[in-house]
Structures are given as C-alpha cells and as structure tokens.
Amino acid sequence: MKSAIRLRHLGLLCLISAASPAVFPAFAQSGKMVTQSPTARSGLSYADIVDLADRTPLVANVRIRNIIALKSEQAGSVPAGHKRLYVEADVTGLIRGEAGIAPLVTYLYDAPLDARGKIAKLKKAQVILFARPGGRPGEIQLIAPDAQIPATPAEVDRVKAVLSALVAPHTPPRILGLGDAFHVAGTVAGEGETQIFLRTENGDPVSLSILRRPGQAPHWAVALGEIMDEAARAPEPGTLLWYRLACTLPATLPPRAVRSLSVQDAEAARADYGVVIAALGPCGRTRATS
Structure with missing residues (x-):
C-alpha cells in the first residue's frame, strides 16, 4: 500500500503502466539490449565508458535512497531474468549536465535477478548514471538499460577523464x-x-x-x-x-x-x-x- 501511495503521489501510476515506454523511451527497447547489475560490474572497458558517455546529456553520481519493485501489471515489458524497479536517488555529484539536476532524482531500472530470483542489494549503493532529463521535474531516463554503473573511485576517474576528452579543444571527430x-x-x-x-x-x-x-x-x-x-x-x-x-x-x-x-x-x-x-x-x- 505504501508503494502505491508513493507512486500515486508522484503521478507515476500512469507512467509505469502500459504507457510507460512512451514516457521512458530508453526502456521501450529494453529487450534488445543487455542489462547489467550496478554492483557486479566494475571493469568496463575504455570503449564501454566512451559508448555510454559520448552522447549523454546528463552524467551524475548518485546514492540510491529507495527502490520499489513494480508489479508485473505496472512494469510493462521487462526482459526475462530482470525486475523493473522504480528508483529514488540523492545526487551526490553532477559530472555532466549543463541544465543542472534536481537533488533527488527518480528513474526506472531493470535489475537482473540472481539464481534465487532475487535482486542485488541496491539501497544506499553509490552509482553513476548516464541519463537524459525526463518529462517531470526530478525524473530522468537512463540512456540504456545498463547505463547505471558502480561509482567506484576508479570508475568515477575514468568517466571524468572520458568526458574531459570529449569536450577538449580539437577533440577527434566521430x-x-x-x-x-x-x-x-x-x-x-x-x-x-x-x-x-x-x-x-x-x-x-x-x-x-x-x-x-x-x-x-x-x-x-x-x-x-x-x-x-x-x-x-x-x-x-x-x-x-x-x-x-x-x-x-x-x-x-x-x-x-x-x-x-x-x-x-x-x-x-x-x-x-x-x-x-x-x-x-x-x-x-x-x-x-x-
């Protein structure tokens, strides 16, 4: 009941229904893309980081405050072996984003299930998000289902270095x-x-x-x-x-x-x-x- 009240208060019951892909287009094609655990991956290649960062308007370091697992009738189409979550996170650092970002953001994330059908512990996890602004204040959309990665010091440094290279004078063209x-x-x-x-x-x-x-x-x-x-x-x-x-x-x-x-x-x-x-x-x- 508490989850439903929270979602209704935020005006998101309609957003996470069958119409949710229209509001969160990054998830409309989630079946075509690979999703990754935010805590299991800490060794992305240089190419992986650039792929995520190259055309991303918003990159932020956040601390997950709360997650709500959506029921099947709310979640819409979700890849097999995953659970769609509604995530609330506190922004602890803005790495890229000319328009700024709200101190508290919300977004949808397809979390992989382990062998027991459980999701990894996400509450209080520090992660980096590659996203775009959503349709409402504080809402964001991940640019890809795996656009949430662990915010280890090494990953934060690599992401910052890649973003600096992308905007440097005389940067190599695509x-x-x-x-x-x-x-x-x-x-x-x-x-x-x-x-x-x-x-x-x-x-x-x-x-x-x-x-x-x-x-x-x-x-x-x-x-x-x-x-x-x-x-x-x-x-x-x-x-x-x-x-x-x-x-x-x-x-x-x-x-x-x-x-x-x-x-x-x-x-x-x-x-x-x-x-x-x-x-x-x-x-x-x-x-x-x-």
Whole structure:
C-alpha cells in the first residue's frame, strides 16, 4: 500500500503502466539490449565508458535512497531474468549536465535477478548514471538499460577523464567510415606510401598514412588536418582517437575505397590498411550497443 501511495503521489501510476515506454523511451527497447547489475560490474572497458558517455546529456553520481519493485501489471515489458524497479536517488555529484539536476532524482531500472530470483542489494549503493532529463521535474531516463554503473573511485576517474576528452579543444571527430585510398609505389622494391581518407561526422579532415621502406617495419600515423606532418603518430590505446578508429573502422578496405587504383596499387593499399587494423587491435567492447 505504501508503494502505491508513493507512486500515486508522484503521478507515476500512469507512467509505469502500459504507457510507460512512451514516457521512458530508453526502456521501450529494453529487450534488445543487455542489462547489467550496478554492483557486479566494475571493469568496463575504455570503449564501454566512451559508448555510454559520448552522447549523454546528463552524467551524475548518485546514492540510491529507495527502490520499489513494480508489479508485473505496472512494469510493462521487462526482459526475462530482470525486475523493473522504480528508483529514488540523492545526487551526490553532477559530472555532466549543463541544465543542472534536481537533488533527488527518480528513474526506472531493470535489475537482473540472481539464481534465487532475487535482486542485488541496491539501497544506499553509490552509482553513476548516464541519463537524459525526463518529462517531470526530478525524473530522468537512463540512456540504456545498463547505463547505471558502480561509482567506484576508479570508475568515477575514468568517466571524468572520458568526458574531459570529449569536450577538449580539437577533440577527434566521430568517424563515419572510409573515403578514398591512394597508393604511390617507391623507386625501389618494398618502398611505398598509402594514404586513406576518413569520413567524419562534422566534415573535419582525418587521414591515415602508411609508409613502407625496405628492411623496416611499416610505419603508420593519423592526421587530424589537411596535412600529414612529421609529428603525426599512431594513437595510443585507451585514448579517444584510438577509440574513434578501433571501434569504427571496418576490418578490410572496401572496394569503393580503391576503385580508382590499379590492381597492384589496390592490393598494396589493402595490405597497408591491414597494418593499421592489426596495430589498433580490437575495440574491446564488453556490452551490447543499440
């Protein structure tokens, strides 16, 4: 009875009925995404953190004050093995949010069940939320069902570092795909250079350069500008530029990228592109993305 009174007082009985996906669109597709326990995961990869933070308008550190498990008729569609919760949390720190945030926030969360059909202890847990403002004051919507992660000191530091990189001057643009590739053979066997242009969301120029010299390992670099200068280097793993490349570029050079090259130059460009992909390594995502 107390739960029903609280929800009715907040005007949320209609919100958590069958109409709830319209108010909380992040949960409308919850069956297509992976949900995670807020306390069990503390080892998200760098790519996971950037995936969550990249387009999130609101990131906050909160302490869960209260949870209310919704009845099946209130919860709507919930993924198997999960329980939909109505969560009240006190904001202990705003990490991102130009419009600010209320000191007490409420949101819906699909908590995974353990082997006994129970949810992990959440009350008083400190978590980081990746969210957007909801339809009423104090309401927020998680951007994904797993957009609640443990607020360990390490995770807080990593989230802050990622957000700082995302808004830093001259931050690497989002990569949409590959443009044209060009290859020039050298004057001696085993010498040559390939340049591959990338398509970016904001139109800023980004290109890859792979240089081969006889008796040396191939050298590659990335340029964020019109000119590939001598200071250009390959990105360090675990940086935003590395993420933009490793998590976006296709495994092989598509035919359209080498359509203007001779057969021999196209083969050389594909081999040089393979050097880049091998050096970047796997993206390292551990969570599903929509």
